[in-house]
Amino acid sequence: MENITRKSFLQQCFGLGTLALLSPMIGHAQYINTSEENFYQQIVRANNKEVARLLTVFSTDITEIKRRLGFDLSNLAAAYCEVKSDYYQKRELVVAMTKIIRFLKKAQQEDGTLNLGNLASPPDTAFILDPLCIATTLLKQNASPALSELLSLLKEFILKAGESLRVGGIHTPNHRWVVSAALAQINALFPNKAYVARIDEWLSENIYIDGDGHFLERSMIYSEVTDRCLITIARLLKRPALLTSVRKNLHLTYFYMEANGDLVTNDSRRQDQFMTVNALPFYHDYRYLAIHDNNAEFAAITKFIENVKGFDEKILVDLLPYCLEEPLYLKPLPAVQNPSVHFEKFFKTTNLVRIRRNDTTSTIFGGADFPVVIASGRSTNPTFFTFRKGEAILKYMRFSTDFFSTGYFRSKGITYKDGKYILHQSIEAPYYQPLPKQFKKANGDYKHAPSTDGRFWNKMDFANRPKSNIKTIDTSISIEEKNGLHELTFTSKGSEGVSVTIELCFKEGGQLTGVKEIENSPNNYFFEGETASYRFGKDSIDFGSGIKKHSKIKGLEGEMYSSHFGSLKMDGIFVYLTGTTPFEHRMTIS
Known part of the structure; x- marks a missing residue:
């Protein structure tokens, strides 16, 4: 990575000092650095x-x-075991913990699973076993007569659940590693060769990670789940080779990280492709490998995440059990080496480009899975461009046509040529002739199948019908970046008179100038002038020029969604540019 000055990076990340731990022990930590002892006290x-x-x-x-x-x-177990806690060895904590495990035992199915998210689910049961096993580890290390009943109940629940994981199935790729990590934790508490054999059976399928660092699901939510599970298996079963994939994924994750800690999810194949997620859950993974590998850049990212909004409420609140169970978390971080905040990266395996110029970032995406099928496990996000300048955020830019209700433009990949990223899609929509004689059926009951262009289904035996009157539309979008200024050129041609719409969605709460609000349609604006601006706080995004040739802004998703009353519209403030084919328009965003 390209380096910047330490002072500049720390000003952006609001970083703290690094940990300096003298001798970690379960239940108590001693420091040689006062400021870092304060962090443990936090x-x-x-x-x-x-x-x-x-x-x-x-x-x-x-x-x-x-x-x-x-x-x-x-958390209750950690408080009971930590000598510096206000609740150290307090009886009321044992009462509360016993109530929880009794409730879980009562809810436990005969096969050991819980109805948690899914019915009688081994992987969902595995998710809850992670903190339960950590709690049991801490309590066993501080065993006393006061804990005997609680430990007995925990053991009964965990072993029964462990058997369900040893023989039970999964749904998604990351579930294999969630189940395996839980089995590794159970094995550390109650050794059983059968647990390890099951882990090895899952691992024998091998862990896929592409050349850029994506796991199978290409999801930031489930990449973090996979990273943490592989770390758990690696440390408990002494399988250091498993950390190779984690390092590769964490390296990629940094380039997907916005200046405020949000993560890019355009190329995800799971539900987060339409969600806002951030880097907070990755804290454990970066911290562990920063210390384990003496990785100075991971250390800098660790310190950055400590200052991402929500760290105290979502990470710090649950951190004590992990620190007590695995003392490595509290060893000294290496001195930070600052990752670059000035880069341009083309991730070719998912056709996604990330450009960062300090606190100005952009994302170009053209990697949807074809044919487009709306289902978890497929990449269908039509957002081809996003842009951020500090707190001013263009959440997404999309392009739509009313060409046979095919809806949003989705590029079939990205080509880089002469300093420009080029996105392209060509669509054909035929009409159908009568079936040839040899395919006709006396009862008229033909095969229920999709049309040859994939737009709809019917019992028409489309594959065997001659096609005619074929209509086409060919769309290209080129994007060129120069020091934070982006020039976008739109070209759409083929069938004439097709309505096209460019849709910009800005973060809600900002202010627009240079646009005209659409009557009786709050937060929706047309832009037909030369320049416009969006401001949020002290930051602003300038864009132009505009164009308005029609007023059609509904149903941009296309028939695939409208036939089921669905929508891809997110919260925000919307600006629309409209035209008709043949269409060519150039605009800049900076």
Whole structure:
């Protein structure tokens, strides 16, 4: 990675000092660096606050089974075992923990699973076993007569659940590693060769990671799940080779990271391709490998994540159990080496481009899975461009035509030529002639199948019908970046008179100038002038020029969605540029 000055990077990341731990021990940590001892005290204080809340929560009956119960028990166990905690060895914590595990045992199915997310689900049961096994590890290391009943209940639940994981199945790629990590944790508590054999059976399928660093699902949510699970298996079963894939994925993840910690998900094949997610869950993974590998850049990213909004509420609050169970988390971080904040990266395996110029970033995407099928496990995001300048965010730019209701433009890959990224899609829509004699059926009951262009289905035996009157539309979008300024050129030709729409979605809460609000349609604007601007706080995005040739802005998703009353429209402020084919328009964004 290209280096920048340490001062510049730390100003952007608001980084803290690195940990300097003298001798970690279960239940207590001693530091040689006062500021870092304060960080550990922050962890303990966060746990104290959470435990105070939990004691109130569990003063009443538990009524809902959820994964969070595992973290609740784990936090209570950490407080009970940490000598610096306000709740060290307090009897009321044992009462609350016992209530949780009794509830979970009652909810446990005969086969050992829980109805958690899915019915009698081994992988969902594995998710809750992670914090439960950590809690059991801590409590066993601090065993006393006061904990005997609690430990017995935990053992019964975990072993019964372990058997369901040893023989049970999964749904998705990451589930294999979730189940395997849970089995590794159970094996560390209650050794059993059968657990390891099952882990090896899953691992024998091999861990796929592409040349850029994507796991199978290309999802930031499930990449983090996979990273953490592989780390768990590697450390508990002494399989260091598993960390190779984790390192590769974490290297990629940095380039997908925005200046505020949000993560790019355009090329995901799971539900997060239409969600806003951030880097917070990756904290454990970066911290572990920063220390394990003495990786200075991972250390810098670790410190950055500590200052991402929500760290205290979502990470710090649950950190104590992990620190006590695996002392490596509290060893000194290496001195940071600052990753570049000035780069241009073309990820060819998913056809995604990331460009960053300090706090200005852009993403170009042209890697949807074809044929486009709306289902989890397929990449269908029509967002081809996003742009951020500080707090001013263009959440997405999309291009749509009303060409036979085919909807949004989705590029078939990206080509880089003469400094420009070129996206392209060509669509044909035929009409159909009568079936040839040899394919006709007396009862008229023909095969139920998709049309040859994939737009719709019917019992028409489309594959055997001659095609005629074939209409086409060919669209190209080229994007060139120069020091934060992007020039976009749109060309759409073929059938004439087709309405086309360029859709820009800006982050809600900002202010637009140079556009005209659409009557009786809040947060929707037409842009036909030369220049316009979007401002959020102290940051602004300038764009132009505009064009308006028609007023059709509904149903941009196309028949694939409208036939089921679906929509891909997200929250935001929308600006529309409209034209008709043959269409050519050039605009800049900076």
